[in-house]
Amino acid sequence: MLHLTIFLIFGAVCVAGAVNLLVQRHPINSALSLIVVMASLAVEYLLLGAEFVAAVQVIIYAGAIMVLFVFVIMLLNAGEEERTKGSRVAMIFGIPGMLVGSGLVAWVLLERSGTHAVEAGALPGPPKTIAWLLFHEFLLPFEVTSVLVLIAIMGAVVLAGHSDSGGPAKKEG
Amino acid sequence: MLSVGTFVLISIIKIVIALIVLLTAVAYTVWLERKVVGHIQNRWGPTRVGPFGLLQPLADGVKFIFKEDLTSPHVYRPLYIAAPMISLIFALTSIAVIPVGNWVTVGGIHTPLQITDVNMGLLIVLGITSMGVYGVALAGWSSNSKYSLLGGLRASAQMVSYEVSLGLSLIGVLIMAGSFSLRDIVDAQGGAYWHVIPRWNIFQGQIFAFFIYLTAAFAETNRIPFDLPEAETELVAGYHTEYSAMKFAMFFMAEYANMITVACLASLLFLGGWHGPLFGPAWLQAILPLFWFALRIFGFLFVYIWVRGTLPRFRYDQLMAFGWKVLLPLAIANLMITGLIVALKS
Numbered sequence: 001m002l003h004l005t006i007f008l009i010f011g012a013v014c015v016a017g018a019v020n021l022l023v024q025r026h027p028i029n030s031a032l033s034l035i036v037v038m039a040s041l042a043v044e045y046l047l048l049g050a051e052f053v054a055a056v057q058v059i060i061y062a063g064a065i066m067v068l069f070v071f072v073i074m075l076l077n078a079g080e081e082e083r084t085k086g087s088r089v090a091m092i093f094g095i096p097g098m099l100v101g102s103g104l105v106a107w108v109l110l111e112r113s114g115t116h117a118v119e120a121g122a123l124p125g126p127p128k129t130i131a132w133l134l135f136h137e138f139l140l141p142f143e144v145t146s147v148l149v150l151i152a153i154m155g156a157v158v159l160a161g162h163s164d165s166g167g168p169a170k171k172e173g
Numbered sequence: 174m175l176s177v178g179t180f181v182l183i184s185i186i187k188i189v190i191a192l193i194v195l196l197t198a199v200a201y202t203v204w205l206e207r208k209v210v211g212h213i214q215n216r217w218g219p220t221r222v223g224p225f226g227l228l229q230p231l232a233d234g235v236k237f238i239f240k241e242d243l244t245s246p247h248v249y250r251p252l253y254i255a256a257p258m259i260s261l262i263f264a265l266t267s268i269a270v271i272p273v274g275n276w277v278t279v280g281g282i283h284t285p286l287q288i289t290d291v292n293m294g295l296l297i298v299l300g301i302t303s304m305g306v307y308g309v310a311l312a313g314w315s316s317n318s319k320y321s322l323l324g325g326l327r328a329s330a331q332m333v334s335y336e337v338s339l340g341l342s343l344i345g346v347l348i349m350a351g352s353f354s355l356r357d358i359v360d361a362q363g364g365a366y367w368h369v370i371p372r373w374n375i376f377q378g379q380i381f382a383f384f385i386y387l388t389a390a391f392a393e394t395n396r397i398p399f400d401l402p403e404a405e406t407e408l409v410a411g412y413h414t415e416y417s418a419m420k421f422a423m424f425f426m427a428e429y430a431n432m433i434t435v436a437c438l439a440s441l442l443f444l445g446g447w448h449g450p451l452f453g454p455a456w457l458q459a460i461l462p463l464f465w466f467a468l469r470i471f472g473f474l475f476v477y478i479w480v481r482g483t484l485p486r487f488r489y490d491q492l493m494a495f496g497w498k499v500l501l502p503l504a505i506a507n508l509m510i511t512g513l514i515v516a517l518k519s
Contacts, residue, residue: 028252032252032307051292052293052353055297058304059296059340062300062303062304063300063303063336064336067306067307067329070310070314071329073314074313074326074329
């Protein structure tokens with residue numbers, strides 16, 4: 001019961017953070033809302049018994065990736081977003097449509113898919129299990145993903161090093 | 174099993190004691206720093222308030238409370254106010270999973286000397302410290318001043334860079350202990366080789382990891398020689414330029430609380446935690462582990478202050494080059510060698 005209550009509270013915090021992310025006009029407020037989303041997701045994982053995933057979620061997403069987001073926003077000194085009126089059709093049909101759509105998806109998942117909701121804490125995820133899965137059963141996808149990340153890094157270096165002289169730019173300091 | 178009521182009561186008592194001890198330690202670390210740096214520079218340090226200036230932290234606290242709290246008109250107010258709180262909250266939270274001694278039985282209740290004993294102790298400390306960056310970064314940005322912004326940018330870049338080496342230097346210890354639980358890691362370091370050399374991790378080949386951790390920890394806590402985020406000769410005071418009174422004090426307390434956390438982690442992971450010679454009557458044997466642990470933390474803080482009194486500040490590009498080109502490869506090499514040895518042994 002306590003688990004379920006905390007789960008619902010943090011679920012609500014997570015959704016509120018996500019909505020706030022969209023509503024806020026200043027990029028830094030949006031980034032901070034995203035951190036709230038990440039952190040409450042970590043709590044949800046923890047409540048489901050996946051302690052390792054929860055800790056990694058905080059360390060990687062909230063602690064490293066979002067720091068870089070905030071860093072970039074600070075570096076570019078991005079100002080407030082200009083708000084256009086937007087399409088009225090989107091306001092009238094989009095928001096109710098989205099609500100109906102997500103309600104439908106939730107209903108189908110709960111009632112028609114034949115799957116069950118997992119009891120809180122029913123699937124423990126100690127690091128040993130995760131390591132076994134990553135380095136035995138899913139070794140190939142894991143390694144392929146790391147190559148993919150490497151490609152992304154190389155792409156970033158190429159884009160950042162794109163200078164007027166044509167060749168790879170000399171890195172300073 | 175304890176009943177819920179007892180559990181809550183014990184937890185509250187432990188939290189209150191831990192917070193009081195931590196905040197007192199923070200205050201007296203400041204006193205220690207002023208005293209030691211004073212003596213290094215051939216001065217006396219604080220002497221006026223109380224014997225040996227021992228009441229100086231109290232006077233400082235009163236001063237911080239009664240100072241005028243200036244807020245310049247151009248700051249981004251919500252984050253400007255939130256930033257010092259974020260810093261301090263995350264600095265104080267990590268004490269929750271740090272064990273300070275063995276299990277004790279008081280009045281029939283068997284409980285660990287730790288607020289909560291979790292499997293993921295080390296990861297939780299790392300997660301919480303990595304969230305602490307936001308306090309500094311947001312303080313720099315929301316102050317809307319160029320010195321603060323530069324300080325904030327430096328802090329976030331530096332902390333993210335050195336966190337990588339810090340994390341990697343700890344993995345060697347984790348491989349040897351086979352657990353993320355701080356208590357298990359300490360328990361694995363009990364005993365001694367030939368009754369002389371203790372089985373601490375630094376005597377089990379993790380000495381390089383220890384120095385990598387030490388260096389990265391200095392950078393993580395923004396201490397000299399890595400105090401670029403607040404380098405007063407170039408940035409006035411860096412990220413806390415625009416802060417005064419209690420808000421400034423919060424940053425100050427967060428820095429010292431982080432130092433103490435880092436010292437606790439170093440003692441637990443590399444220096445055998447609370448292990449040490451036990452002798453005398455039963456009550457003494459119960460207290461001695463706490464004493465040995467506190468002694469290690471004191472030694473660590475003393476090294477912190479000693480380095481501050483000795484070394485000059487790095488240049489910023491040197492700092493980054495050192496972090497990525499020297500410390501990180503060393504940490505990875507240490508990790509690979511440790512892994513290889515452990516794999517060959519098993």
